[in-house]
Amino acid sequence: MVNYKLTYFEVRGLAEPTRQVFHLAGVEFEDVRLPQGDKKWEDLKTKVPFGQLPVLSVDGFEIPQSAAILRYVSRKFGFAGKTPEEEAWADAIVDQFKDFVASFRQVIIAVRENKPAEEIERIKKEISDPAKESYFKILNGILAKSKSGFLVGDSVTFADLVVADNLVTLEKNGAFNRSEQPKLTALLEKVHNLPKLRNYIASRPDTQF
Numbered sequence: 001m002v003n004y005k006l007t008y009f010e011v012r013g014l015a016e017p018t019r020q021v022f023h024l025a026g027v028e029f030e031d032v033r034l035p036q037g038d039k040k041w042e043d044l045k046t047k048v049p050f051g052q053l054p055v056l057s058v059d060g061f062e063i064p065q066s067a068a069i070l071r072y073v074s075r076k077f078g079f080a081g082k083t084p085e086e087e088a089w090a091d092a093i094v095d096q097f098k099d100f101v102a103s104f105r106q107v108i109i110a111v112r113e114n115k116p117a118e119e120i121e122r123i124k125k126e127i128s129d130p131a132k133e134s135y136f137k138i139l140n141g142i143l144a145k146s147k148s149g150f151l152v153g154d155s156v157t158f159a160d161l162v163v164a165d166n167l168v169t170l171e172k173n174g175a176f177n178r179s180e181q182p183k184l185t186a187l188l189e190k191v192h193n194l195p196k197l198r199n200y201i202a203s204r205p206d207t208q209f
């Protein structure tokens with residue numbers, strides 16, 4: 001049996017879609033969640049391939065970078081799309097998600113740097129709000145044409161997991177309102193009600209990110 005160990009911090013963040021692929025596939029893995037500020041991290045940081053987490057160890061072979069890890073497990077367990085074209089669409093949606101997240105990073109940095117509230121509001125209005133509008137429009141357009149209710153093809157892919165988990169984060173941080181987004185809400189609920197995910201979602205640690 002292959003030994004999988006996924007190491008990350010005590011949040012959903014960049015590791016959550018990969019955790020969900022393991023649950024969907026019914027494949028056992030060690031889900032290591034280091035508490036923020038854990039002293040172990042100082043030492044581990046010098047040892048992991050790119051000095052950051054998440055890292056997936058596969059029988060001791062370490063893979064860094066969350067997107068590479070997620071694609072690797074999704075391909076291996078059948079959640080990457082059923083054809084090269086579906087795989088390309090799953091990748092495209094995740095790339096679009098990354099563009100959107102980049103717009104939010106500026107708000108997070110401004111908050112961290114204790115920038116005045118007006119400055120944070122300005123960044124939101126000029127960068128994050130239009131980016132969210134465009135991202136939601138793209139996703140709604142895809143879902144309007146989807147027969148399955150999933151973003152790609154007729155079954156769940158890692159693109160659905162990435163988008164759904166980000167909707168959770170947006171909702172927890174006041175940037176996603178279910179009553180305003182029926183299609184995205186249906187996607188989120190569809191993913192969370194997948195029989196192999198339902199129990200995990202209900203029992204996982206509740207975190208802001």
Ligand SMILES: N[C@@H](CCC(=O)N[C@@H](CS)C(=O)NCC(=O)O)C(=O)O
Pocket residue numbers: 013014045051052053054064065066067
């Ligand atoms: N592009 C990388 C980013 C990884 C990253 O930023 N990891 C953060 C946690 S979300 C980290 O390891 N922070 C601790 C540090 O840099 O010391 C990925 O997607 O895996």
